[in-house]
Amino acid sequence: MTRFPTTALALLLVTTASTMAEVLEVPADHPTIASAVEVAQDGDEIRVAPGVWHENLFIRKQITITGSGQGVTIIDGSQPKMFSFGSCVVVSGAFTKSNEPVRLQSLTLRNGVGAEIYGVVRGGGIYSEFARVELDQVTIEECDVEPQNEYDSMGWGGAICNYGGEYVINDSILRNNSSFTHGGAIFMYGSLVLNNTLITNNIADLEGGAIYAEAPGTNLECLNSSICDNQSLFGGALALDRIGNLRLERCRLNGNIARDGAALYMDETFSVITDSTFQYNVSDEGETVIRIFDQPGVPGALFVEISESLFCGANQGDWRDFIVEPEPNDFLETCGLPGDLNHDGTVSGADLSILLAEWGSSGADKNADLDCDGIVSGTDLSALLANWHSS
Template identity: 30%
Template sequence: MANVINVPADQPTITAAIAAANTYDTIRVAPGVYHETVIITKIVQLLGAQAGVDATSRGEYAMESIIVSSDTTGSVQIQSDNVVFDGFTVEMNTQWAGIFAPTTVSGYSILNNIVRNNVTGMYVHSNGEKMVQIRNNLLVDNSGFGNAIYASLGMTNAFIEGNYFAGGHSQASINIGGAPGTPNNNLTIAHNRFFRDNSIALTSTTNVLVSGNIMQETQGSSIFFGGATNDTEIVGNVLEGGVSSGIRVTTAFSSGVPNANIVAHDNAIQGNAVAGLDLDTGAYDATAPNLRLDATNNWWGSSSGPAPVGDGDAVIDPDGVVEYVPFLTANPLPTPGAVRTTGPILCTGTDAQSIYVSILNNDLNHQASIQMLGFYLSEGNKSPYVHELFYLSPLTNTTRTYQVQFTSQYEFQFGITGTQDVNIAVWGLDASGNVISSIRLVAEEMASIQMLTPGVP
């Protein structure tokens, strides 16, 4: 029968708990900071204080089990099949990865973790014998090497879903590749959110589904092909506002080996600075039995279609290998709602002690994604102290309360995706919890802005 080992109640460190554990035991780690390299060599469940709690929405003030190490392989090393690593913060590895898994393992699950401020976030691989799951993690500012999730040695049979990439990755948010012939097969990248971060980059991959992702203001091309890919389906994604292209097809990392059999349907591709779809000469092989690049039935930001036939995001196709007609004449996906701000609020008069925020998704059919930022203001500077991303099902409400007594001015901003039918109210509360009438804002009183203030971790 499997046992439960508590850290530090039963064992003083995570490492000691792993040594004491038997196969299939559960190790529960209390909140706190653990300065150790965690090497998992047994089939165990390793559960942090936030196990089961989605890391993309639990906020800044949750009690965390934090692992800090500067190991050159990784702060957390998954060296066994079927490991569950759930509910931690892994941060500040100045030497390499927050989480590492070699090509000799499979079947592991990385769930509900905050991975930040490492040289690279996750350097993970799999032999494909069992499915790997990487779900509901928050990845931010893994900037030394510049990748959030990176696999260069082989990743097979993996599901990357529901993660949030919040910026600071100069190479790629998800970077799967290697030399031609590297086994990167049977991958699903679905329902992730990327806000002002970087690409999904694919090189030497086969049978990849990229579906239902929201990629906004990408600091590169949203979906990037480095060459030697085959059988890629891109369906139902939002690719908008990037500084380069929505989809970019090259042979940059494959010694000139072209890509083949790319299908892209039902995507919302708009507002990208260079193009909606941009192919290098010789980057796509449409020679039979390969298919032409099928980019039909996409929205390019205009009912007239993509340039050169319309005035939407361009299709750049020097070899004439792309099919993009018919195109959609309306956006198939819910458009993002307005970005709203309370503007500066003064803590004057009776002096607000806290701020109460109520958010209602009044849409009957669509989920709302809310990114909320809070700042205190001083001498013209904004200092972030709240950063939350969470989701509201149709006709549901959530509330938040934050302290503001430490500042004379504050501001809250809200980025809304999925529906525009969201009602927000913000109230100031005094020390007794009473509403301050001079600090009360509803949605109609909030200003619309172009984008959320950048630079928030």
């Protein structure tokens, strides 16, 4: 009778020990981030000092990596030790049973070139499979996914490739990344929530300048975020192929460029768009800013509910036919000049007041952030003043 409780106690001790989170300091306790990842246990946190770390991490545990700030702690993926392993970070979720996500926070990923698997180059900054990943205050920039050999036929995600997992991205910036086919910033085969995040100046040669998403059941949510100045052949901002749901709430899709579907290129996707803007997006003549096409074999699948949103510019597309129960929205034939924030046809004191009211604020959803760099500042004021009293 005495042996059973003893065994139970031993098990309890083992369980307790394995759930005690530890903090591992780099370089104080471990010389490199990879060496800290090597010994870390599920639930541990690795804290990384300022500096540029030339590393390519492989994470198969539920851990948190915390830098000393965006642009302060930088993981540079440009010098991979293993051929075709050029993502800054690779995460495989198949090795952890934890429901908690792998977290990256307060750091920058830069110059990654992606992981090459079966002829597909994936995720310049992060490639993850079957993993839950959360990013908080992370910048991913200057990551370019190019063919690594003559057999590579596709590129999935200049900054991020999510294969079969879930992402939450908070307070982050994805900029100046590229992919040679799909997803200039993000390739999603799984779910994505963007929160107060800026996706700007990314390029995909084929589809989805900012984001390319596919797979039924995929939910894509853009909340309080800006997707601006991205470029592709189809879907300058978003290209969506048979995904489950699209939700845009206080989301700005501005200044994106494509031959067709400059802002949005998608098949009949259940969509709810609230308090969002579609401005200054440019498609080829005769093509549209928002392109919606039939989902083969699924008649009448589309449901688009749009409220409190602004659409400007010609060639917005025939998507208005699809709107179910429209709430008040603004539809303008021309966007007017940059700086005409109240859309009254001239840049004047009323617009300046709007800009000054948002002055210094760094949210990703600010309309007065004309150059889409994530802050309302002098460069936005200059852009406004350049069009002063013009109409």
